[in-house]
Amino acid sequence: MKSTDVLKYLEGNCSEQEKRRMADWLDASPEHVREFNEIRFVFETTKMYGPELERLAAGETPQRATTAAASSRPTVMRMVFRRVLRVAAVVALLLGVGYSTYVYTFDSVAEQMVALNVPAGQRIEVTLSDGTRVWLNSGSRLEYPSVFGRHRREVKLTGEAMFEVTHDAGHPFVVETFASDVEVLGTKFNVEADAETGSFSTTLLEGRVRLTDPATHRAIVLEPNDEARLTEGRISVERNADLDAVCWTEGLISIRGLSFEELMRKFEKAYNVRIDIRRREMPVIGFKSGKIRISDGVDHALRVLQHNSDFRFEHDVRSNVITIY
Template sequence: MEKEMIRRYVRGEASFEERKLVTDWAASDPQHFKELEQERRLYLALTWHLPEVKTSVADTSAPRGRLISWRRVARIALQAAAVIVVGCLVGTLLYTRRIDALAEQTLAIQTPAGQRMNTTLADGTQVWLNSRARIEYPVLFGRNERRVKVSGEMMFDVTKDPNHPFIVETYACDIEVLGTKFNVVADEANNRFSTALLRGEVRITSRIDGQQILMKPDDVVSLEEGKLRLSHIDDPDEYLWTEGYINLKNKNFYDLVEEFGQVFGVWIEVQGHIEGADRRYKWGKIRIADGVDDALEILQASYRFTYTRNIETNEIVIR
């Protein structure tokens, strides 16, 4: 990717086609995204200062031995003060417009199947994206709120700023936070939404009927038949995916096969009856970095099945 095109993108000068090229390039590889972030931060660093306001004041020096009237001094001082005030107002206006312009520019990240990614937003908020998750966010947050749009599963550790609420927009609900850590699942294709609060306080607002729930730590809110339901976190290890693990506790064969497909980015088909498939694990976890074959071998220790894998089509058939 050409550096000049990337720079045009972060400056907001790229065409629609160029913006699409840059966002697709950044989403294709974590290293590409890091390069884009570096350019963005460099641009912000260079443009963050107010423009200099150059003023000129008429020469007030007087010939030697001649006294300057206090009235003239006062008039010159007032004129200089007026120029400074106008300059500050112009500088502030330009600064505000620059923030608004940057707030209208958006970046998008989508993690490829089978991969995870983490990033830091402009306000210092940490975001971890699970496989196939997507987030859209502005280059610089606006003056009133910090708003992002997400789909898939991700974890947020939000920088506290009471004057600028952080809002996560999903297909089903808006999540409003001040400073907190929480996990969100927003899977519109399967009509699956949930939020688990690990720290802080958030307010969930349904985009369906306006229903609101104020969450406390260890609360879970899920969407069931169009309504929000409040429950509690049964097992904190369920959110170990940010550390590279799949939690086995309380999951049966079919739960894990579905999760393997999502996490490892493969299509898994189950053919026939699997004996004891409804049995649930009491404990255990699988390291994602070991791959799908290792995960299936661990399942074979508890359930009787065989499988074949087609590398070319990225499909697995379990019998």
């Protein structure tokens, strides 16, 4: 794998095919991981110490420090600088640019934010620069930096997503939502956050996550199979949560625990249609549990519900509107 390909990956400019190729390359050999980490070290260090490395590279003498800690900093910086140069010299040569350009390029990349919007009727999987995998459901939006900062890995979510976070104890992973920030203490979890409807939930599959109750500001730590849900402005936790809630990643919709109106809202996003309910009373879903395959189409899904629910529907294909009677 070329160093330029690794840099392209770290900058977040890879295609899905290139990301898969990078993952396969890393899995193939521990030596590849070591090489990747060396280049990532340069990448992160130039963001952290870019201006100081520039001055050292130019041969400038740091100003005299007034404390012992400050006086030791030039020595530490020179140690960092020597290690960076060993790798950066090769990388800069491959890039065909000077070290100054190299530093300022990383600084600008670190400030760039990427916004990923998933159209209704689609689902997207994306791998972030740290290796974290994210599955985004229909109608969701994820905002994330091209390169994570040196303290925290932060993303913003509107909608629903499942995260499989790459462990890095020194750089906590935080998902910001309208209701609560979800700080990752483990690996795999699902988040649904819709500010328009006021619905928020987090389902933990593996590891641990920490939330903050917006009403009491109390920290809440979830264990595997826990589900946190926002109800009347407060977060409550349910043990042994229904893990069918994350079956959307497999192209399925779970009907367990949903009202007819809630299910129709899910249908609108999953099938990219508008559903107009023209009834005074909502139909009762006759099934207590079950899953509907999205690929079978919205008409099939509604006909399945009709087996145990009293309603009629008309689908105007040209306007893409379904009317429920």
